[in-house]
Amino acid sequence: MPFLDWVNKNHAKDTAREVPYHLLKREATYGDEASAADNLLIQGDNLLALKALLPFYAGRVKCIFIDPPYNTQSAFEHYDDRLEHSQWLSMMYPRLVLLRDLLAEDGSIWITIDDNEAHYLKVLMDEVFGRANFLCGIAWEKRYSPPPDTKDFGYVHDLILVYRKGKAFVRKLLPSTDDQTGRYKNPDSDARGSWKAMDYTCRFSADERPNLYYPIRQPNTGEEIWPKKTRVWAMSREVHLKNEAEGRIWWGTKGSNSVPALKNFLSEVAQGMMPMSLWKHSLAGHNQDGKKEALALFGDTPFSTPKPERLLSVILHIATEPGDLVLDSFLGSGTTAAVAHKMGRRYIGIEMGEHARTHCIPRLEKVIAGEQGGISEAVGWQGGGGFSFLTLSEPAFDEDGRLNAAVKFPTLAAYVWHVETGSPGQQAFDSPFLGMHEGKAYFLLYNGILGDRRPAGGNVLTSAILAHLRELCPVQVPFVVYGETARLGPARMEAEGVTFKQIPYDVTMR
Structure with a gap:
C-alpha cells in the first residue's frame, strides 16, 4: 500500500506516543447529575485531551465525527485555517492515531473535508485505519445554489470520509421517506x-x-x-x-x-433506506440551515460554515444506537453534542477556544431546557439530561518523570490498567487489586489505599502486604505490583511469582 510522506512526518508519528498525559479537572455539572457523568464537554487542546481520555475510554467510542480545519488558505475568526500543507498533515496524524485507539471495534469515524486536503487525508486515513476499512466517500450538498463568486466551477459539496475500526461495524438503515x-x-x-x-x-x-x-x-x-x-x-x-x-x-x-x-x-422489504454516497440537502441539510440554527441560538454565527443538526442526525442514525458513545474532538459550536444529547447518545466533545464556555455550554443548557430548534421536533425532544464541563489540568508527570501529587488513586489506577492491558479502566478502582487480564493479576499500592503511608499501611510491598494481596486475589497466577518500593528480595519475589514495578519510574506511557 502506498504511503504519504511529508516534512517532519517521523516527528508527527512520534507525537501521539510522546504527548504528555494530563489530568482532567471537573469544573461544573449541568442538569441531571446522573446523566452528566456520561456526557463530557472538555475545554483544551484536543491532542492533550484525547491522550487524557485513553485510560478511561480506549476502545469504547462507537462513533467519531470531526470537522477539522480544511486548510483552505482562508482566515477564520476562531481558527487559523491557513496551515502550510505539511503542518496540516502533522497536526492531523497524531490526532487520528489517538482517535483510532479510542474507537470501539464495531465503531466508525466520519470526517468532513473539502478538495483542498481530501485526497491527502484519504491516503493518511488508509495508513492509520487500514485501506480495507474505508467505507465511503460521501458527497454532501452543503449549498443548494451556486456560490456568487464562482469563476470556474460552482463548488456546492463537501466530502465526508467514512472509515470503520474493523469488520465488526454494521451500518444501520435510514428511516424510509x-x-x-x-x-x-x-x-x-x-x-x-x-x-x-x-x-x-x-x-x-x-x-x-x-x-x-x-x-x-x-x-x-x-x-x-x-x-x-x-x-x-x-x-x-x-x-x-x-x-x-x-x-x-x-x-x-x-x-x-x-x-x-x-x-x-x-x-x-427492509423498513428503511440504504445510505447512499450522495446526500442531498433535503436529506442532511445545508450550511445555511446551520447558520440559521446558530443565529437562533446565539444571535450570531460563531463559525463561517456551522454544520446543520440534520447532517449529524443522519450520521448518528447510520452509525449508532441510543446509549452509544459519540466523540467530536473539533466540537466548534457544539452541534455534535447537541444532536447526540437529543438522540439519546452519550457524548464527549472537545473544544480548545473560549467559545467552549461562551457557546457550547449555553447551547447544551438550552438543549437540557428543551429548545425546539434543529432536529428537536423530528426526534420529539422535550428536554432533560445533563453534562459535565471539564478542563485540562497539570501534567501527571513532570519533566523528570516524578508523579504529580495531585494524581489520585483511581486516576493512576485507570492509567496503570490501560498501560498494562490496553483496555479502558471501567471498574471502580477502590482497591489495590485492579483486576485480572490474560492470566495476570494487577495491583497498585499508592495514596495509602490500605489505610496510611507507613510500610504496613499499603504503599510499600512487604510480606504482610503481599499476604493481604493474596487474600484479595486467591487465584494462583502471576502478580504485577506497582508501589513506592519493595522490601522483598528478588529470590522471594521470583518464588512468589511477583513482578514489582516502582512508582513513578516504571509508570510509562503506553
Missing part, C-alpha cells in the same frame, strides 16, 4: 398489500447465462415468450415457477400482452 413508500401501489388489490414492479430481466447475454434463457407462458395471451438474447431472465426456471405459483408476477391489466414484472411487496 414518504417519497420511497409512495412508490408502492396495489393496482390488483393483492391481499399482501402494496407492491412495486421490479425488472424481470438482467444484463447478461444468453451465451453468458444459458440457464436464464428459456421460454415462459404469457397468461393473458397464452403465448410463449423469450427474453432478449442480450438481456435474459433475472432468475432460474425453478425460481420463476415458484414466483408464478405464489402470484408474484405482474403481467399488466387483463388482456394486455406486456412483459412480466416481479412484485416487490412493501411488507417484505
Whole structure:
C-alpha cells in the first residue's frame, strides 16, 4: 500500500506516543447529575485531551465525527485555517492515531473535508485505519445554489470520509421517506398489500447465462415468450415457477400482452433506506440551515460554515444506537453534542477556544431546557439530561518523570490498567487489586489505599502486604505490583511469582 510522506512526518508519528498525559479537572455539572457523568464537554487542546481520555475510554467510542480545519488558505475568526500543507498533515496524524485507539471495534469515524486536503487525508486515513476499512466517500450538498463568486466551477459539496475500526461495524438503515413508500401501489388489490414492479430481466447475454434463457407462458395471451438474447431472465426456471405459483408476477391489466414484472411487496422489504454516497440537502441539510440554527441560538454565527443538526442526525442514525458513545474532538459550536444529547447518545466533545464556555455550554443548557430548534421536533425532544464541563489540568508527570501529587488513586489506577492491558479502566478502582487480564493479576499500592503511608499501611510491598494481596486475589497466577518500593528480595519475589514495578519510574506511557 502506498504511503504519504511529508516534512517532519517521523516527528508527527512520534507525537501521539510522546504527548504528555494530563489530568482532567471537573469544573461544573449541568442538569441531571446522573446523566452528566456520561456526557463530557472538555475545554483544551484536543491532542492533550484525547491522550487524557485513553485510560478511561480506549476502545469504547462507537462513533467519531470531526470537522477539522480544511486548510483552505482562508482566515477564520476562531481558527487559523491557513496551515502550510505539511503542518496540516502533522497536526492531523497524531490526532487520528489517538482517535483510532479510542474507537470501539464495531465503531466508525466520519470526517468532513473539502478538495483542498481530501485526497491527502484519504491516503493518511488508509495508513492509520487500514485501506480495507474505508467505507465511503460521501458527497454532501452543503449549498443548494451556486456560490456568487464562482469563476470556474460552482463548488456546492463537501466530502465526508467514512472509515470503520474493523469488520465488526454494521451500518444501520435510514428511516424510509414518504417519497420511497409512495412508490408502492396495489393496482390488483393483492391481499399482501402494496407492491412495486421490479425488472424481470438482467444484463447478461444468453451465451453468458444459458440457464436464464428459456421460454415462459404469457397468461393473458397464452403465448410463449423469450427474453432478449442480450438481456435474459433475472432468475432460474425453478425460481420463476415458484414466483408464478405464489402470484408474484405482474403481467399488466387483463388482456394486455406486456412483459412480466416481479412484485416487490412493501411488507417484505427492509423498513428503511440504504445510505447512499450522495446526500442531498433535503436529506442532511445545508450550511445555511446551520447558520440559521446558530443565529437562533446565539444571535450570531460563531463559525463561517456551522454544520446543520440534520447532517449529524443522519450520521448518528447510520452509525449508532441510543446509549452509544459519540466523540467530536473539533466540537466548534457544539452541534455534535447537541444532536447526540437529543438522540439519546452519550457524548464527549472537545473544544480548545473560549467559545467552549461562551457557546457550547449555553447551547447544551438550552438543549437540557428543551429548545425546539434543529432536529428537536423530528426526534420529539422535550428536554432533560445533563453534562459535565471539564478542563485540562497539570501534567501527571513532570519533566523528570516524578508523579504529580495531585494524581489520585483511581486516576493512576485507570492509567496503570490501560498501560498494562490496553483496555479502558471501567471498574471502580477502590482497591489495590485492579483486576485480572490474560492470566495476570494487577495491583497498585499508592495514596495509602490500605489505610496510611507507613510500610504496613499499603504503599510499600512487604510480606504482610503481599499476604493481604493474596487474600484479595486467591487465584494462583502471576502478580504485577506497582508501589513506592519493595522490601522483598528478588529470590522471594521470583518464588512468589511477583513482578514489582516502582512508582513513578516504571509508570510509562503506553
